Amino acid sequence: MARLVVMGGGVAGHTTATFAKKWLGNDHEVVVVTPNSNWNWIPSNIWVGVGEMKKEEVVFPLAPVYAKAGIDYRQAKAVSIHPEGKEGSDKPFITIEYTGQGKEGQTEEIEYDYLVNATGPKLNFDATPGLGDGNGQIGPNTVSVCTADHAVHAYSELMNIFEKAKTEKQKILIGTGHGMCTCQGAAFEYIFNIEHEAKKAGVRDNLEIKWISNESFLGDFGMGGLHMKVGGYVVSSKLFAESLYAERGIEWLIGAHVNKIEEGKLEYELLDGTIGEEEFDFAMLIPPFSGVGLKAYDKTGEDITDKIFAANGFMKVDADYTPKPYEEWKADDWPRKYQNPDYSNIFAAGIAFAPPHLISKPAKSPNGTPINPTPPRTGMPSGIIGKAVAHSICNLIKDGENAHIHEASMAEMGAACVASAGKGVFSGQAAAMTVYPVVPDFDKYPGTGRDTDYTFGEIGLAGHWIKHILHFLFIYKAKLKPGWTLIPE
Amino acid sequence: MATEKKVVAEEQNFAKNDAFNLTMIPGKFARKLRTCIIYQFIRFLIINIKMIIVVQKSH
Numbered sequence: 001m002a003r004l005v006v007m008g009g010g011v012a013g014h015t016t017a018t019f020a021k022k023w024l025g026n027d028h029e030v031v032v033v034t035p036n037s038n039w040n041w042i043p044s045n046i047w048v049g050v051g052e053m054k055k056e057e058v059v060f061p062l063a064p065v066y067a068k069a070g071i072d073y074r075q076a077k078a079v080s081i082h083p084e085g086k087e088g089s090d091k092p093f094i095t096i097e098y099t100g101q102g103k104e105g106q107t108e109e110i111e112y113d114y115l116v117n118a119t120g121p122k123l124n125f126d127a128t129p130g131l132g133d134g135n136g137q138i139g140p141n142t143v144s145v146c147t148a149d150h151a152v153h154a155y156s157e158l159m160n161i162f163e164k165a166k167t168e169k170q171k172i173l174i175g176t177g178h179g180m181c182t183c184q185g186a187a188f189e190y191i192f193n194i195e196h197e198a199k200k201a202g203v204r205d206n207l208e209i210k211w212i213s214n215e216s217f218l219g220d221f222g223m224g225g226l227h228m229k230v231g232g233y234v235v236s237s238k239l240f241a242e243s244l245y246a247e248r249g250i251e252w253l254i255g256a257h258v259n260k261i262e263e264g265k266l267e268y269e270l271l272d273g274t275i276g277e278e279e280f281d282f283a284m285l286i287p288p289f290s291g292v293g294l295k296a297y298d299k300t301g302e303d304i305t306d307k308i309f310a311a312n313g314f315m316k317v318d319a320d321y322t323p324k325p326y327e328e329w330k331a332d333d334w335p336r337k338y339q340n341p342d343y344s345n346i347f348a349a350g351i352a353f354a355p356p357h358l359i360s361k362p363a364k365s366p367n368g369t370p371i372n373p374t375p376p377r378t379g380m381p382s383g384i385i386g387k388a389v390a391h392s393i394c395n396l397i398k399d400g401e402n403a404h405i406h407e408a409s410m411a412e413m414g415a416a417c418v419a420s421a422g423k424g425v426f427s428g429q430a431a432a433m434t435v436y437p438v439v440p441d442f443d444k445y446p447g448t449g450r451d452t453d454y455t456f457g458e459i460g461l462a463g464h465w466i467k468h469i470l471h472f473l474f475i476y477k478a479k480l481k482p483g484w485t486l487i488p489e
Numbered sequence: 490m491a492t493e494k495k496v497v498a499e500e501q502n503f504a505k506n507d508a509f510n511l512t513m514i515p516g517k518f519a520r521k522l523r524t525c526i527i528y529q530f531i532r533f534l535i536i537n538i539k540m541i542i543v544v545q546k547s548h
Binding site: 239242243245246247249251252380384387412413414415416426427429432434436454456458459460461462463465466488489 | 520
C-alpha cells in the first residue's frame with residue numbers, strides 16, 4: 001500500500017487529493033494536511049466583503065467530506081520535509097503541527113511515498129510596513145478579502161464608511177499593497193462591487209474611490225494584459241480596463257509600490273521614481289504572496305531548503321529557472337510535470353510551485369525598486385495542475401517508475417476568469433474573460449502571444465450569471481456530491 | 490443671450506481628468522445592452538460555449 005500525502009486543501013490540493021483517492025480506491029492511502037477546518041471558495045469572498053453573501057455561503061467543513069471520501073484528514077500545518085528520511089530510516093516523511101482536532105500544538109511525523117505541496121501562498125502582509133501587524137497577520141490600517149474572515153471584517157468596516165458617507169466625503173483606496181503583488185483581479189472585483197453597492201446605498205456622490213496598483217498599465221492583471229477581437233479590431237485589455245474605470249468615475253494610480261502604511265495614509269514609490277502619499281478612510285490592499293515557509297532537511301539533518309525551494313519560498317519544479325532577460329523568455333521555461341528535479345516523488349501544484357519568471361514585463365524604478373505584478377495562478381490552472389499531478393502519481397503508484405507522467409503547462413492551457421463588477425440577478429455585471437494560453441507564447445502566436453480566437457472578454461449581466469452559477473457549481477464539486485467529476489476544473 | 494447646453498450624461502466623465510479623457514466610455518445603447526435580459530441571455534449561451542471550448546483545449 002502506497003501513501004500519498006497532500007499538503008494543502010485549497011483548489012489544487014483538494015483537487016489532487018479527491019481525484020487521487022477516487023482513482024486509487026482503498027488499495028492506497030491519501031492523507032491531506034491542512035491547517036484549515038473549512039474549505040473556502042475564495043472568488044466569492046468579494047461578495048462577503050460587500051455584504052452580498054454570508055461567510056457560511058462561501059465555506060464548508062472539510063472533515064465530513066474527507067470522511068466520506070476515505071481521505072485521512074489532518075488539521076495541521078506542514079512544518080518540514082525530510083525527503084531522504086532520517087538516521088536509521090530511508091523512508092521520507094514530513095513533520096506537521098496540529099491546529100485542530102483536539103491536538104492543537106502537537107507535532108507528528110507522517111511518512112510518504114509521494115508528496116504534493118499545494119500549500120498555496122503565505123499572505124505576506126509584513127512585507128510592507130503598516131500593512132501587517134508584525135506577526136504575520138493583517139495590521140489595523142487596511143482590510144483584506146483574501147480569506148472569508150478578512151472579508152467579513154472588510155464588510156463591517158465598509159459599512160462604517162457608507163454610514164459616514166451619508167453626511168460627509170469619504171475616500172476609498174483599493175489595490176495592491178506592495179510592488180510585487182499578484183491577484184489584481186480580486187482587487188479589481190472589490191473596487192467595482194464597492195462602487196455598485198455605494199450607488200445602491202445612495203452614497204456614491206460622497207465617495208472618492210481610487211485604484212492603486214503595481215501594474216504598469218491598467219488591465220495587466222499580472223499576465224502582461226491580453227488582446228481581444230472587438231468590433232473588427234484587436235485591442236489591448238488596457239483600453240477596456242481604462243474605459244470601465246472612467247465610466248464609473250474611478251481614478252487610477254498605477255506602477256506604484258506601496259512602501260509604508262499608517263492610519264489613514266500610505267506612501268508609495270512610482271515607476272518614475274517619484275514618491276507620493278495618498279490619504280484614505282478605507283483601504284483594501286492585497287498583500288504580496290510568498291511560500292508558506294516550509295523547511296527541508298536531508299538524511300543527516302542538514303538544511304536543504306534552498307535546494308528544494310526558490311528564494312520566494314515556492315517549490316522548485318521542472319521549470320527553467322536560468323535567469324535571463326525578458327526578450328529571451330520562452331513558453332518552454334514553464335513547468336509541464338510539476339515534479340521536483342531532485343526528488344521525483346515530490347510534486348508542487350497551484351500557487352505552491354515556483355514560476356520560472358514573471359509573465360508581465362519586468363520593471364524597476366530608477367531607485368532599483370522592482371514594481372511589477374508577479375504571475376497569477378488562478379483557480380482553473382490550479383485545478384488543472386492538481387488533477388494532472390493526481391493522474392501522474394496514480395500512474396506512478398500503479399505502473400512504477402516508467403509510468404506516463406501527465407503534463408499541464410500554463411503556456412499550453414487557457415483560463416476562464418469571471419470578474420464581478422456588481423451583484424444582482426438583473427442589475428449585476430461581470431467581466432467574463434478567457435485567455436489562451438495563460439502564459440503568452442510569442443513563437444506560436446507572434447504579435448499578441450495568444451490565440452485571439454480563444455482570448456476574449458466582455459462585460460455584462462451574462463458574466464454575473466456565470467459567476468453566480470460557478471459559485472454553486474464549484475462548491476457542489478468540492479463537496480464531492482453526485483456527478484462531481486463531470487464538472488471541469 | 491444664454492448658450493444652450495447639450496448635456497450627454499455618459500460623456501461628462503471625459504472632462505473629469507486627463508486619463509479619463511484619453512479612453513473610451515460606453516454610450517447609452519452599449520450600457521443598456523449590458524443588462525438587457527434577452528441580449529444577455531444570448532451572450533450567456535455564447536460565452537458558455539466559448540469557455541467550454543477553452544476548458545476542453547486546456548485539459
